Amino acid sequence: MTHCHRLIQITDTHLGRQPGPIRPGYPDSDAQLDTVLAAVRQREARVDRVLLTGDLAEDPHPEVYARLLDHLRALPGDWPVTALAGNHDEHGILEQTLWPAGHAVDGHCDLGNWLIVGLNSASPGKVGGYLEPSECARLDTLLAGHPHHWALIAVHHPVVPVGSAWMDRIALENPEDLFAVLDRHPRVRGCLFGHIHQEFRGTRHGVELLGCPATCIQFTPHADQPERDTRSAGYRVVELGPEGEIHSHVERVATSADIPETRRA
Numbered sequence: 001m002t003h004c005h006r007l008i009q010i011t012d013t014h015l016g017r018q019p020g021p022i023r024p025g026y027p028d029s030d031a032q033l034d035t036v037l038a039a040v041r042q043r044e045a046r047v048d049r050v051l052l053t054g055d056l057a058e059d060p061h062p063e064v065y066a067r068l069l070d071h072l073r074a075l076p077g078d079w080p081v082t083a084l085a086g087n088h089d090e091h092g093i094l095e096q097t098l099w100p101a102g103h104a105v106d107g108h109c110d111l112g113n114w115l116i117v118g119l120n121s122a123s124p125g126k127v128g129g130y131l132e133p134s135e136c137a138r139l140d141t142l143l144a145g146h147p148h149h150w151a152l153i154a155v156h157h158p159v160v161p162v163g164s165a166w167m168d169r170i171a172l173e174n175p176e177d178l179f180a181v182l183d184r185h186p187r188v189r190g191c192l193f194g195h196i197h198q199e200f201r202g203t204r205h206g207v208e209l210l211g212c213p214a215t216c217i218q219f220t221p222h223a224d225q226p227e228r229d230t231r232s233a234g235y236r237v238v239e240l241g242p243e244g245e246i247h248s249h250v251e252r253v254a255t256s257a258d259i260p261e262t263r264r265a
């Protein structure tokens with residue numbers, strides 16, 4: 001696929017105040033991210049943009065985002081980065097740290113005949129997500145201003161239920177406000193999200209809805225209570241074709257924190 005644009009989604013890095021596990025029994029979030037970035041670097045020859053879809057910090061302090069920047073230096077300098085805030089992040093601190101380094105936070109960009117839009121669903125003090133009317137209006141205006149572009153949206157919170165009762169209670173609170181915009185713009189072809197720490201694929205009215213494994217810990221799909229999954233960390237590859245087609249898959253990355261196959265139930 002010669003004329004495809006290639007995006008990499010990396011999500012839910014959950015970097016703690018200091019490097020190391022954020023809870024007893026968890027892997028070291030910094031080491032996990034480093035291992036995933038090394039795998040991306042090794043496996044992906046060409047990347048047009050990296051999307052970091054939120055919960056980048058577990059504990060959102062400037063020094064944590066400075067550490068995130070240090071980790072990102074492992075990637076080639078010509079891979080632009082767009083970051084989003086998740087419920088664990090502080091949007092303002094994320095911007096203040098990443099902007100001076102040349103990275104985007106939310107915002108939008110063109111990739112050939114594709115428009116990529118990052119939306120901020122982080123709502124201070126809440127675990128679930130909310131898209132403010134101003135954010136929905138920004139999306140609507142951008143899409144109206146790019147009538148001949150295909151469009152891909154990225155947002156931290158899942159926009160549809162993923163089939164886990166506990167997770168579906170902390171999803172995007174107002175997906176209907178997003179869908180009202182999408183339904184006016186049929187050239188929107190996909191929506192990427194994080195937050196769920198597992199692979200997910202769904203569709204709504206022809207729009208691909210794609211969730212991504214975290215770099216730290218994974219949650220078991222279709223569990224009604226939070227349950228640690230033994231699957232490895234991962235990232236998502238998204239290829240955007242000239243006719244609006246999306247080809248995407250998840251890459252798993254084994255890390256030293258993985259539970260050995262022989263000990264798996």
Ligand SMILES: [Fe+2]
Binds near residue numbers: 054055086196
């Ligand atoms: Fe989250």
